[in-house]
Every structure is written in C-alpha cells, then in structure tokens.
Amino acid sequence: MVNNPYNVLDLPEDSSEELLRARYEELKAKYGEQRFKAGEEGNEGANKLSELEEAWKMICSDLERKSSNKNFGGDFGQIDDLVKKGKYDEAQAMLDSFTERGAEWHYLQSIVFYKRDWLTESRKQLKMAVELAPDVEKYSTALAKLEMVMGNPETNAQNLGRTSRTGSFPPPDDGGAQQAGNCLSSCCMAYCITDCCCNAMRCCG
Amino acid sequence: MPDFVLYRSFYCGLCKSTGRQFGQFPRFTTNYDMTFFSVFVHDCMNHDVTIKEEKCILNPFKKKPVASGALVDKVAAANIILSYYKAVDGCYDGDGMKMRMAKRMLKKPFEKAAKILPDVEETVRIGYAKLREDEKNAVRGIDRVSDRFASILRSMTQSFIGENADGYKSGVAYNIGKLVYLMDALDDVGEDAKKKRYNPLIAEYGYDGSREKFLETNRDELSFVLNSAANRAIADFNNIVFTQSRNLMANILYHGIREKIKELLYSKKKLPKPKI
Numbered sequence: 183m184v185n186n187p188y189n190v191l192d193l194p195e196d197s198s199e200e201l202l203r204a205r206y207e208e209l210k211a212k213y214g215e216q217r218f219k220a221g222e223e224g225n226e227g228a229n230k231l232s233e234l235e236e237a238w239k240m241i242c243s244d245l246e247r248k249s250s251n252k253n254f255g256g257d258f259g260q261i262d263d264l265v266k267k268g269k270y271d272e273a274q275a276m277l278d279s280f281t282e283r284g285a286e287w288h289y290l291q292s293i294v295f296y297k298r299d300w301l302t303e304s305r306k307q308l309k310m311a312v313e314l315a316p317d318v319e320k321y322s323t324a325l326a327k328l329e330m331v332m333g334n335p336e337t338n339a340q341n342l343g344r345t346s347r348t349g350s351f352p353p354p355d356d357g358g359a360q361q362a363g364n365c366l367s368s369c370c371m372a373y374c375i376t377d378c379c380c381n382a383m384r385c386c387g
Numbered sequence: 388m389p390d391f392v393l394y395r396s397f398y399c400g401l402c403k404s405t406g407r408q409f410g411q412f413p414r415f416t417t418n419y420d421m422t423f424f425s426v427f428v429h430d431c432m433n434h435d436v437t438i439k440e441e442k443c444i445l446n447p448f449k450k451k452p453v454a455s456g457a458l459v460d461k462v463a464a465a466n467i468i469l470s471y472y473k474a475v476d477g478c479y480d481g482d483g484m485k486m487r488m489a490k491r492m493l494k495k496p497f498e499k500a501a502k503i504l505p506d507v508e509e510t511v512r513i514g515y516a517k518l519r520e521d522e523k524n525a526v527r528g529i530d531r532v533s534d535r536f537a538s539i540l541r542s543m544t545q546s547f548i549g550e551n552a553d554g555y556k557s558g559v560a561y562n563i564g565k566l567v568y569l570m571d572a573l574d575d576v577g578e579d580a581k582k583k584r585y586n587p588l589i590a591e592y593g594y595d596g597s598r599e600k601f602l603e604t605n606r607d608e609l610s611f612v613l614n615s616a617a618n619r620a621i622a623d624f625n626n627i628v629f630t631q632s633r634n635l636m637a638n639i640l641y642h643g644i645r646e647k648i649k650e651l652l653y654s655k656k657k658l659p660k661p662k663i
Contacts, residue, residue, distance in 0.1 A: 299537075299561060300530035301615040332618050333611035335648065339641035343622030 187237035187244075199245055206238050261290050270297055285315035289324070301332055388438075390635040392452060396438055397429075398422040400454035403441065404463040409496035414444070416470035416493075419661060420567050423639060424544070425462040430631045431548045431556055434458045464500040465507050465543060471497035472515045479519065480584045506546045514539035522585040529612055532587040533565045540564025558623030565616045566644065573609065573651050574658055576601060599655060606652055613648045620644075 188195045191205045213234060216227030264273040273294050280287055292307035305328055311321040331337055388396075402417040429436060436454040443451055471493040477486035501508040518535040526532050544560035545552045572579075572588050577598035579586035592605045602609070621640050629636065650658065 295530070299558065299565075299616075299619055300534070301619065302612050303528065303530045305611065305615075328615075329611065332615045334618070335610065335614045335645050337618055339618075339621050339637075340625070342618055343625040 184233055184237045184240060187240040190233055190237035191241070202241055202245075206234070206241075209234050258286060258290060261294075265290075265293055265297060268297075270294055285311040285318060285321060288314065289321055292324070296328075301328070304328065305333070388452070390638055393454075393632065393635055394422065394426070394639075396452040396454040397425050397436075397459075399441075399443060399451055400436065400456075400459045401425055401463055401466065402444075403453050404455065404460050405466065406444075408460060408463060409467055409499060411444075412492050413467055413470070413496045416466055418466075420563075421462060421466045421469075423563070423636070424465075424540075425459060426632050426636060427559070428462065428544065428547045429456075429458055430629045430633070430636070431551050431627075432458065433630060461504065461547065464503045465547070467493065467496050467500040468504065468508050468511050469539075469543075471500075472511050476515055476519065480522075504546075507543055510542040510546065511539055514542070525585065525590050527590050529569070529587060529591050532590070533568045536568035537561045537565035540567070555623040555626045559620050559627070562616045562620035562623065566613065566620065569613060569616065570647065570651060573613070574654075577656065602652060602654075610648075610652060613651075614645070617644050617648060 184190060188197075191202060191209065193202060193205055210231070213227050213231040217224055217231055219227060261273050261276050264270075264276065273290075277287065277291050277294060288307045288311040292304045292311065295301070295304035295307060305325070308321060308325040308328060311318075312325055315321060398417065398419060401422055402414050405417060406414045428434075434456065436456045436459060438452050438454050440450040441453045442449075443453075471490070474486050474490040474493055478490055480486075514535055518532075521532050521535060538561065541557050541561040541564060545557060548556065569587070572586055576586055576588055576594070578584075580589060580594045580598075580601075588605075588609070592601070592608065594601055595604055617640070624636065624640055
C-alpha cells in the first residue's frame, strides 16, 4: 500500500510532469532489471516495481486533476462565455482538455461546431447528448430545431437569419436548473437556432 | 433586364474575359459557380459592369449581352488559378488524359494569372495542399474535409473584397464553397467508387455497390449535409445589404441551389453540364 507516491519517486509533490515521468521511467528500468536477479534481491525488485506502478497511477490521477482545476475548475460557464465572445479556438481547446465527456460536454461541443458552420458535426454531438441524457429536454429540442430548420430544404428562406439576436425566444423550461444550465440553454443553442429563424412554426408550418 | 439574362451576361463576360486574357482554350473553365462569385463580389464592392451585345463562340448568329469590367477580369484570373489547381489535384488521383491535358494547357495561363493575383494563388495552392493531405489520409468527417475548400473560397472572397469583408459575406463564401465541393463529390460518387478514387462522401458513409443504392441508403443524411450548408448561406446572405443584384442572387440561393440539391439526391447518374 503506497502512502505517499511522491516518496516512492523521491521527488517533491510540485515537481513538473516531465521530471516525474523521467524518474518513473528510470526506476522502472532499474527495478525491472533487478527483479530478474536470483533470491532476495529479485523479490525486492519485483516488490519495488509493483509499488512503483501503484505510485505512478496515483501520480497520474493527481496530475490530471490538477490540470483540470487549473484550466477551468470544471465550470462549463467559462466555455459558454468564450463562445459568446466569439473565441471559438479557445472554447475548443478547453473542451479538448476535458477528460470526462458527458451529455453537457457534447451539447457544448455541438454549439462550438455550430458556430463554425460545421453543422453535420454539430448534429452528431447533439445526437450523442440526447443518447446520454434522453430525458433532458434542451438537448432533444435543440436537435429537433437543428433538423427542422437548418436541415430542411423547405424552410422559408426569406426568414432565415432575420431574427435579431436580442429577440425573444421561449425561455428554458428546465424548472429551476442551475445558473449555468439556464444560461446555456437560453443563450447558446436556442439562440443559435432561433437567430436563424423566427420560430419553427412560422418557418415550417 | 430579367434576372436570368443578367446572370448569363456575367457568365458570358467571364468567358470572354478569359479568352481575351488567357487564350481560347481556357474558356472551357467558365462555370456558373464562378459566375455567382462574380455577381457577388461586384455587388459587395459596388462595382459596375458595362453590358454590351456581342457575338458568342457558341452562338455566332445572335448577339448576346456580355458584362465586362476590371473586376470581371480579376474573377477570370481567379478562375484560372482554381481550375489549374483542380486539374493538378485531379492528376494526383490518376484522373487520366483529361486532367493531364487540362493541366498542361492551363500551365501558361495559370502563370499569367498568378502574377495578376499572387494572394489568391497562394491561398488556393496552400488550400489544395491541405486537401491533398486529407485525401491521402482518407480523413473522415464531412465538415472537416469540406472545410478545406470552403476556406479557400472564403479567403479568396476576402482577398477580393478587402475591407468590405465581414462575417456575413465570409459566411456566404464559406458555405457556398462547401456546397460546391460537396455537390461535386455527390455528382462524382459513382465514378469515384468505380475508379477507387478518394471521395469524402464515400469515406464517411461507405459505398454499397451502386449510386442508386448509395443515395437510397444515405439520402436523409446527405439532405441534411447539403441543405444545412445551403440554409447557412441563405441565413448569412439575408443579413447583407445588396444594391445591385440582390434579386438575382436570392433567386439562385433560395431556389436554384435547393433544386439542384434535390436533383442530385435523386439522380441516377452524373448530371449533365448546365446549358448556357
């Protein structure tokens, strides 16, 4: 059982990833060789190797956690902010660094794709969001609007793009979702689609 | 002047300018996509054209209105550059005699056009090189692959209209470029499959043995892919104030393109070239 993984590597906790990795590789090679020796020395080598691998796993998780906290403290609101400011490259970079990719992640990714006019990819992401969280209305609504409006050859062409961005659109019906959720659903995808069309009824009906 | 006649006068203008600047052979590169581009940039820049009745190489007995001007000449040069690199790209694919001949015959005109529009030459050259990389790596992802050509059109438009460029105009150029690339790909899907050439639609969706089967299996997807790009172009277009040819362009975007998409989605074989 490893108590302090950094002691195993004999390095301070705030060492750089490069240094930690280099030390790991060094020790791995050393113990790897040692474990093939006869008797007690061989056993010790095997134990040390096992301990080293356990410590390394712990260090890797630690590094990942630190890097996520450094970048955005797990807050999707920052990505939303970047999208609103038109900083799509930065938003994409932030999205890329997330290791956990749930429905909300796919939803945000679909928005970034939409803003870049990559509508087919946007739709793919929305479908994934819906698949992961079929009961969350905003995902299925956004997907339906994307297909009904932007993917539709019969959409009233004259009305496309005409809505002002501050125009009214149905407020999110999340029933008390957090700030971030409300903000995203009301400002991002809904407005992306409705900025292209006054409302689905008028365009497709 | 009715819309269609105006459109055709731009087409003829492009052809005539090409002939005058680059010789008779390169006139075959004239096409309606570049004609739309010509109308678009003329309106964005608020440049006028002179319309004169002239005889046509294909219509020697009746004079037709032809639009001419400095900007038409520039568009003709840009078209030569695009056509040349398209032929070069085609040669890589082993497209055979036709592409090789086109490349050879366009070489000198291309060199002349490149001197007139060095920025455009650079944009198109780099764009096609990236496209080549994607094709070599059989990259999947419709948006990803078509982004290359779409970006070429967008950069080219920005190069033409300079400070008149804005998000909406770039958006129109980008999405039209994407449409042109994908519609060509859809038109060529049968031939590309037969000759085992790279086709972004085949890379994404696979190919079931016949064009008909391919269309049947993937029609809904393809409809979304093409119509979403068309609608995006329309949405951006609607936000631009045009003073010369708005009706003409609206007609093409709202109706012409949509009909072409519908035709492509149901066509049993490659579509014939549009008649002038």
